[in-house]
Amino acid sequence: MTTQNESTSAEEIRQNLIAAEPPRRPGMGKYMLYYFRHKLLGTVGLVIVVVMVVTALLADLIAPFAYQQQNYEDVLTAPNFTYLFGTDNFGRDIFSRIVHGARISMMVGFLSVLVGTGIGAVIGLISGFFMGKVDAIVQRLVDMWMSFPDLILALTIVAVFGNTLPNVILAIAATILPRGVRIIRSATIAIREMDYTMAARSIGASDIRTMTRHIMPNTVAPFLIIMSSMFGTAILTEAGLSYLGLGISEPTPSWGRMLTGQAAQYAPRAPWIIAFPGFFITITVMGFAFFGDALRDLFDPRMRGR
Amino acid sequence: MRTYLIKRLLLFVPTAFGVSIFIFVMLHTIPGDYATALLLGGEPGEAYDASSEQFEKIREQLGLQGSLPQQYARWLGNFFQGDFGISWTNRKPVWDRMAPRIFLSFELGVLAVGIAMILGTVGGVISAVRQDTWVDYLLRGSSMTLQAMPGFWLALMVIAGLVAIWGWKPPIEYRHLWDDPVRNLSVLLLPAFLVGLRSSAEILRMTRSSVLEVLREDYVRTAEAKGLYRSKILGQHVLRNALLPVTTLAGFEVVFLMSGQVIIEQVFNLHGIGKLFIQGVAARDYPVVQAIVMFIALVVLLANLVVDVMYAWLDPRIRYE
Numbered sequence: 001m002t003t004q005n006e007s008t009s010a011e012e013i014r015q016n017l018i019a020a021e022p023p024r025r026p027g028m029g030k031y032m033l034y035y036f037r038h039k040l041l042g043t044v045g046l047v048i049v050v051v052m053v054v055t056a057l058l059a060d061l062i063a064p065f066a067y068q069q070q071n072y073e074d075v076l077t078a079p080n081f082t083y084l085f086g087t088d089n090f091g092r093d094i095f096s097r098i099v100h101g102a103r104i105s106m107m108v109g110f111l112s113v114l115v116g117t118g119i120g121a122v123i124g125l126i127s128g129f130f131m132g133k134v135d136a137i138v139q140r141l142v143d144m145w146m147s148f149p150d151l152i153l154a155l156t157i158v159a160v161f162g163n164t165l166p167n168v169i170l171a172i173a174a175t176i177l178p179r180g181v182r183i184i185r186s187a188t189i190a191i192r193e194m195d196y197t198m199a200a201r202s203i204g205a206s207d208i209r210t211m212t213r214h215i216m217p218n219t220v221a222p223f224l225i226i227m228s229s230m231f232g233t234a235i236l237t238e239a240g241l242s243y244l245g246l247g248i249s250e251p252t253p254s255w256g257r258m259l260t261g262q263a264a265q266y267a268p269r270a271p272w273i274i275a276f277p278g279f280f281i282t283i284t285v286m287g288f289a290f291f292g293d294a295l296r297d298l299f300d301p302r303m304r305g306r
Numbered sequence: 307m308r309t310y311l312i313k314r315l316l317l318f319v320p321t322a323f324g325v326s327i328f329i330f331v332m333l334h335t336i337p338g339d340y341a342t343a344l345l346l347g348g349e350p351g352e353a354y355d356a357s358s359e360q361f362e363k364i365r366e367q368l369g370l371q372g373s374l375p376q377q378y379a380r381w382l383g384n385f386f387q388g389d390f391g392i393s394w395t396n397r398k399p400v401w402d403r404m405a406p407r408i409f410l411s412f413e414l415g416v417l418a419v420g421i422a423m424i425l426g427t428v429g430g431v432i433s434a435v436r437q438d439t440w441v442d443y444l445l446r447g448s449s450m451t452l453q454a455m456p457g458f459w460l461a462l463m464v465i466a467g468l469v470a471i472w473g474w475k476p477p478i479e480y481r482h483l484w485d486d487p488v489r490n491l492s493v494l495l496l497p498a499f500l501v502g503l504r505s506s507a508e509i510l511r512m513t514r515s516s517v518l519e520v521l522r523e524d525y526v527r528t529a530e531a532k533g534l535y536r537s538k539i540l541g542q543h544v545l546r547n548a549l550l551p552v553t554t555l556a557g558f559e560v561v562f563l564m565s566g567q568v569i570i571e572q573v574f575n576l577h578g579i580g581k582l583f584i585q586g587v588a589a590r591d592y593p594v595v596q597a598i599v600m601f602i603a604l605v606v607l608l609a610n611l612v613v614d615v616m617y618a619w620l621d622p623r624i625r626y627e
Contacts, residue, residue: 278456
């Protein structure tokens with residue numbers, strides 16, 4: 001008995017292959033639709049993230065007042081239509097200050113996460129790819145690094161280098177770095193056992209080529225996930241530093257700094273002074289956490305529902 | 307158990323040394339005589355005569371003479387003899403500034419860890435047993451919110467609320483636990499509760515997933531099949547197995563809690579180690595910062611050691627690995 005396949009010649013197969021349509025990848029829109037439909041919290045998170053980024057970018061257009069403008073007739077006014085979130089003890093509009101504060105939080109969050117996970121990813125990639133002695137040393141160092149509480153590590157770095165913008169970003173990045181190493185290392189170890197990595201090496205691809213062409217592209221998903229989930233941590237650390245008066249020393253208000261100093265004394269009489277900045281920190285951190293969780297579920301089905 | 311203990315201890319010593327080198331290097335990346343220049347009132351980078359006798363004297367006082375490895379050896383040697391150096395701000399020994407504060411921070415930390423463990427495990431078990439009911443959603447929702455909240459903001463809001471509604475005044479005077487336990491606890495209980503509450507969120511999450519996992523085990527089904535009361539199954543079969551992995555979390559919790567504690571000491575104006583640390587950072591008083599960071603790192607490493615040993619004692623699988 002001969003089936004169609006057996007009777008087909010090599011030439012015919014080739015022709016069929018050429019004629020066949022390549023499998024179509026679902027478009028971006030379809031992914032988005034799936035995401036919105038199946039990830040309710042993730043969608044909420046994404047909306048928060050987008051709103052915060054837009055607020056940060058368009059702060060000057062959104063804020064009705066300048067952040068340092070003091071309206072002495074309206075000191076400690078409760079929220080109303082002129083001052084959406086009320087005013088503080090200098091008569092400054094809290095809504096405008098929060099809008100401008102989004103700028104600091106987003107910028108510091110984004111840059112520190114990028115630097116921290118970026119450097120961490122490179123170290124993790126090298127550590128996971130070469131294994132052996134390099135890996136053992138790197139992992140011991142990471143263990144040591146992680147025995148410093150986040151805020152204390154960041155404070156120490158600020159103490160040494162001073163609290164300028166780049167130093168604060170570096171200090172927060174330093175707290176994120178070891179986690180980046182861990183995650184990317186384990187991803188690398190999984191990928192280097194894959195057949196395609198093996199195939200690449202067996203046809204003589206160099207270490208560098210295997211790493212950059214075959215392993216790195218496959219660590220993009222964990223990289224994005226850790227970036228998103230670390231963003232919230234970075235914002236919290238920044239807020240802590242600012243609250244302690246050791247954050248960025250710039251005129252622009254940051255959410256953490258709005259809670260420091262006299263704010264606490266006026267809080268029982270005018271709770272809006274401290275309520276809104278803290279609320280926005282919480283909401284933003286939550287937004288990034290939800291978004292990160294949804295991303296993780298989409299990229300890594302094994303972790304679903306954890 | 308003995309081999310495990312020895313192995314674990316052997317791991318502790320090099321890690322502690324590594325950490326000390328790490329801290330030393332980090333705090334000595336400041337450009338060479340920056341400190342000296344700062345002390346003389348000059349701005350860093352300003353020209354000054356570094357070879358003069360006066361500078362030599364100051365450098366000696368600050369422990370900055372000799373090469374870096376020499377400085378390191380001297381610092382570490384002194385550290386283990388209880389000599390943490392001289393504070394640059396008030397020229398007093400760092401240890402004298404730390405000593406009266408250690409007990410307060412220690413007590414606060416112990417209270418906070420205890421509260422976090424109790425709230426976290428109880429909440430986690432309830433959340434798992436009542437899975438997918440409103441209790442579960444409420445507990446998970448609030449723990450998620452707590453994790454996203456800055457701890458100091460929560461504290462500020464609670465204080466403001468207490469002051470506004472009941473006219474409560476934060477107690478100012480701190481008394482030692484042995485002298486006046488009521489007074490002492492009235493000062494420390496609220497901050498400890500707030501730090502513990504925030505840290506309990508992670509424990510709740512872990513406990514919940516751990517209990518849910520155990521609830522699906524065959525031996526639990528067997529226990530149900532033979533008609534045991536639900537409370538007995540929970541107490542005897544589920545909890546003992548589910549809470550074991552949660553103990554390992556206590557080690558991480560100590561690390562996490564330290565950050566919260568440093569800030570809460572500031573919020574409640576408690577004169578603990580954390581407050582001294584922040585003062586040191588603000589004044590760039592390096593000997594103080596260096597000593598406290600080293601001290602905290604050692605506490606963290608010790609806490610992890612204790613947790614590991616406890617875990618091995620509780621779970622035989624670990625020690626025979």
